[in-house]
Every structure is written in structure tokens, then in C-alpha cells.
Amino acid sequence: MSMRKVKLGIVGCGWGSRDLYGSFFRYLENGELVAAADADEKSARAYQEQTGCKRIYTDLGSLLKDKEVEAVMVLTPPSVHCKQVEQIAEAGKHVYCEKPMAITVEEADEMTSACRKNKVKLQIAFMKRFNPSFLLCKKLIEEGRLGDVFEMRAIWDNARAYASAENYRHRLPGGGYLQEDGSHPLDVCRWWMGEVKEVSGNAMLVMSDRIENDDVACVIMKHKSGAMSTLHITMLTHRRGLESYEVFGTKGTLLMEWPYHSTHTLEPAIIKLYEKSSKVTDLTLSTSWSPQKEMEKSWQYLNELRYFCGCVINNREPSVTGKDGRAVVEIVNAAYLSSQKGIKVKLPLEKSPDITKFFKELRKSSKWKIGKDLWGSRY
Ligand SMILES: NC(=O)c1ccc[n+]([C@@H]2O[C@H](COP(=O)([O-])OP(=O)(O)OC[C@H]3O[C@@H](n4cnc5c(N)ncnc54)[C@H](O)[C@@H]3O)[C@@H](O)[C@H]2O)c1
CATH class of the missing domain: 3.30.360.10 (Dihydrodipicolinate Reductase; domain 2)
Structure with a gap:
């Protein structure tokens, strides 16, 4: 059965993006990484080489102007999660945000209400x-x-x-x-x-x-x-x-x-x-x-991303959300x-x-x- 693929963007192309997600997008049946952004252009370029994503940017604002991107994965340091998640929600795109959700509870509250206000989904990436x-x-x-x-x-x-x-x-x-x-x-x-x-x-x-x-x-x-x-x-x-x-x-x-x-x-x-x-x-x-079959079946980061894309496709609320973050x-x-x-x-x-x-x-x-x-x- 062919499945619709959610068009994903990612912001932050550092260690987590590279080692935990980078090589595994090819096994994601219901999602496709189309664009990546990193403040450091070299990191963005290296990520494009690793993943084959179509476009790269050096700031989140440009990634958000990319009309093909429906949802954004946030893999930047937690001190910028709040501002970035608000920006993504305001652009009307769904959010997949790495843990820790934020540094303070005030930031976490702002992130949740920005996603609610803009009617976009928010999943916090607790892969366990x-x-x-x-x-x-x-x-x-x-x-x-x-x-x-x-x-x-x-x-x-x-x-x-x-x-x-x-x-x-x-x-x-x-x-x-x-x-x-x-x-x-x-x-x-x-x-x-x-x-x-x-x-x-x-x-x-x-x-x-x-x-x-x-x-x-x-x-x-x-x-x-x-x-x-x-x-x-x-x-x-x-x-x-x-x-x-x-x-x-x-x-x-x-x-x-x-x-x-x-x-x-x-x-x-x-x-x-x-x-x-x-x-x-x-x-x-x-x-x-x-090991290949095991990875496709059990790799926790792949499973959580599959689940997120499923929520976007079927318009379901993620089970691990801002409340848990x-x-x-x-x-x-x-x-x-x-x-x-x-x-x-x-x-x-x-x-x-x-x-x-x-x-x-x-x-x-x-x-x-x-x-x-x-x-x-x-x-
Ligand atoms: N779930 C897990 O097991 C797991 C594992 C690793 C990292 N993480 C999470 O992922 C996030 C990133 O961690 P990391 O280890 O990949 O960090 P990192 O420092 O290796 O990478 C962060 C990247 O973000 C870029 N960046 C920083 N500020 C930016 C901005 N304002 N705009 C665009 N790009 C910016 C940096 O240039 C860098 O390439 C953290 O929240 C971390 O906790 C989770």
C-alpha cells in the first residue's frame, strides 16, 4: 500500500540529527526529509550529503518559507527551543521537538499555547x-x-x-x-x-x-x-x-x-x-x-518519527506531547x-x-x- 509521506524539515544538524536520525530517513515509509537548516552552513551542507535532502538553509526563517515543508524537527540546543517552536507554530507547521522541551516551565507553557493557538501538532521526542x-x-x-x-x-x-x-x-x-x-x-x-x-x-x-x-x-x-x-x-x-x-x-x-x-x-x-x-x-x-531488519523494526528514533508522521497524516494528537515535555x-x-x-x-x-x-x-x-x-x- 502506498502511503502519503509527510514532508519534513529539520533545524539543527548536529550530533543528534546526524547520528541518531541521519541515516534512517530512507526507512521512513510515511515521511521524507526535504530540507535542513543549521546556523552553521558547513553542518547543513554535510547533512544534505548524508541525507540527500533537497534544500538547505542557514536559518529557521528561510526553512519556514519553504512551502513544501509541513512539519519541522527541532534538534537545536534547548535554550532556543521555545523561540523556534513558537516561530514554527506561527508558520502553521507541525512540531517534533527534541527533549528537554525547554529550560523553564514558562517556556514550555508558551510553546504549548503557541502550538494550540495555531492548531499544529506538538510531539516531544522521548524515544524510549x-x-x-x-x-x-x-x-x-x-x-x-x-x-x-x-x-x-x-x-x-x-x-x-x-x-x-x-x-x-x-x-x-x-x-x-x-x-x-x-x-x-x-x-x-x-x-x-x-x-x-x-x-x-x-x-x-x-x-x-x-x-x-x-x-x-x-x-x-x-x-x-x-x-x-x-x-x-x-x-x-x-x-x-x-x-x-x-x-x-x-x-x-x-x-x-x-x-x-x-x-x-x-x-x-x-x-x-x-x-x-x-x-x-x-x-x-x-x-x-x-541487524538491518532489527533496525527497521526497532530503532527507537525511527519508530517515534513514524508515529509522528502517522499523527500528521491521520490528524491524531500525539501521545507524547507538550504536557509530558x-x-x-x-x-x-x-x-x-x-x-x-x-x-x-x-x-x-x-x-x-x-x-x-x-x-x-x-x-x-x-x-x-x-x-x-x-x-x-x-x-
Ligand atoms: N533523544 C536523544 O537521545 C537525543 C540525543 C542527542 C540530542 N538530543 C537533543 O537534540 C537537541 C540537539 O542536541 P545535539 O547533541 O544534536 O546538539 P549539537 O550541539 O550537536 O547540535 C546543535 C546544532 O544546532 C545548530 N544551531 C544552534 N543554534 C541554532 C539556531 N538558532 N538556528 C539554527 N541552528 C542552530 C548548531 O550549529 C548545531 O549544529 C537537544 O535538545 C538534545 O537534547 C536528543
């Missing part, structure tokens, strides 16, 4: 919600295989001692590792355990001689259901990395562990269900023999506020704290430096 292993865990929880769920622990560790303030992630005005990578496991906690009502957090800066925001954090969330979840996150493990999720219920404990990290891999997670401390069921998904921005900001003031923060948070001030204080009071003997691993 389109990953087969994550979807299986969600299903097990929903089907009641764990009984009543009361606790969840997420761990996200990386070896990134090489990080520097040259990368937007590690410099002001934004938050650091908790905002950037932490958005993913925080979204998983909320997706699996429900809305969050209270947040406490501690953010730290160890590499005070290299970066401007946070590199280590711990967040405790109280959910509306009464359940509790925690995230431990660091850039400074001497292991290669670790991403794991453990969910505790009255009838079972579910463990999901990634061989290194889920972001770059087609390998499924190891998923085990423990019951009554005696029975263990291995629920790890199997994969196809062909904002909720994570809110948790991140509440954790920073909690850390700054030494308090528990009740949600909703109508206003974000002055995080620039917080990170300046954090840097000044940091007890650590990393020095020149750096290490790191891409998982």
Missing part, C-alpha cells in the same frame, strides 16, 4: 516510549504483573570526564546533566509510575574546572499514587556506564538492565521478573538475525530548586527558579576539580 524493551515493561506494569507498584529506582551513569563548556550541555544558561540526560529516566519514572506531586533533589558539580552546571545528581519523587521513585545520575563513573530501572510491586520486582545504555543500541535490555524471592522469569526480548522540565527545575534551598518542592511549579544563579553558587562552593587526567567512554 517507542523502544520495544521499554514498552514491554510498561505493559507488564499496566497488566498488573507486579501487583500494586510502590517504588522505582532509575540509575543513569556515564563516563564523561572529557566534557567541556564548549558543548552547550555544560554551560549556562541551561541546566547540566540532570536536565540533558536526566530528562530521559525522569520521563520513564513518570510514564511508568504516574504524575509526580513532590520532588526533592541534590545536584552537584565535581568538574568545577571544566563545566558550568551540574554533573552528578539524585532526585526523589513522590507520585500522586503514593509511590516513590528515585534517579541517581552521574557523568563520573569509572565503569563504562550503566542504565537500569527496577520497579517494586506487591506481587513482583521487575529489573531492566541495559548492556551499557539504551540510547545507541539495537540490543534489547535484559528484563527479569522476580517473584517471592524464589522465581525468576527472563522476559528479555529476542531480536532478528539481521513540561512535566519533565518541571521535575528538573523542582530538583534544582530543592537542591538550592534545601527543601522539598510541591508540584505544580508555576515558575522556574533562577538556575543560572544556582549554578554559579554551585560552582563557587564546589569542593572538587577533575584536573587533566581525563577519562570517558561512549558507553
